[in-house]
Amino acid sequence: MASEFMRARLSPELEQALRPIMTLREFPKGTTLYRHGAAASGLYLVEEGAVRVLLPTSDSQSQLLEVAGAGAILGLSESLSGGNYRVTAQADEPTTAVFIARKDFVQLLDGRHELCMQVVRLLSESLHGLYHRFRSVSAHPGRPRRRALNEKLN
Numbered sequence: 272m273a274s275e276f277m278r279a280r281l282s283p284e285l286e287q288a289l290r291p292i293m294t295l296r297e298f299p300k301g302t303t304l305y306r307h308g309a310a311a312s313g314l315y316l317v318e319e320g321a322v323r324v325l326l327p328t329s330d331s332q333s334q335l336l337e338v339a340g341a342g343a344i345l346g347l348s349e350s351l352s353g354g355n356y357r358v359t360a361q362a363d364e365p366t367t368a369v370f371i372a373r374k375d376f377v378q379l380l381d382g383r384h385e386l387c388m389q390v391v392r393l394l395s396e397s398l399h400g401l402y403h404r405f406r407s408v409s410a411h412p413g414r415p416r417r418r419a420l421n422e423k424l425n
Contacts, residue, residue, distance in 0.1 A: 311349035320366025
């Protein structure tokens with residue numbers, strides 16, 4: 272069920288363990304997979320298509336954070352924390368994704384240390400991706416220089 276890219280990210284053991292709790296879903300273009308602020312119901316593994324990940328801004332608008340393609344894992348941290356989704360995920364084109372309910376995912380990990388460590392690795396990869404994205408945004412030539420910002424604050 273999982274794409275080749277996902278197999279590269281999910282270990283065979285984790286993929287095999289997840290298989291019984293996976294549900295394949297199809298999303299037409301423009302369909303919201305989940306909305307910012309909603310209780311995290313589970314995570315999504317994008318099989319085919321593309322998902323726009325939108326970050327809410329202070330003026331009730333949304334800013335495009337990324338377009339997640341095949342192999343992307345969405346909602347993992349929220350599903351583990353049990354909190355609300357921090358972003359909105361919306362199909363940018365017809366998209367097929369595997370859904371794993373939070374309750375089933377957490378139950379699967381309970382007491383299975385080797386699977387937990389694999390999930391920690393996935394979270395770490397996600398965090399490193401965010402660091403890279405932040406560095407890219409910070410290095411944007413249109414960004415004000417630090418000295419100019421400090422001069423405005425003084």
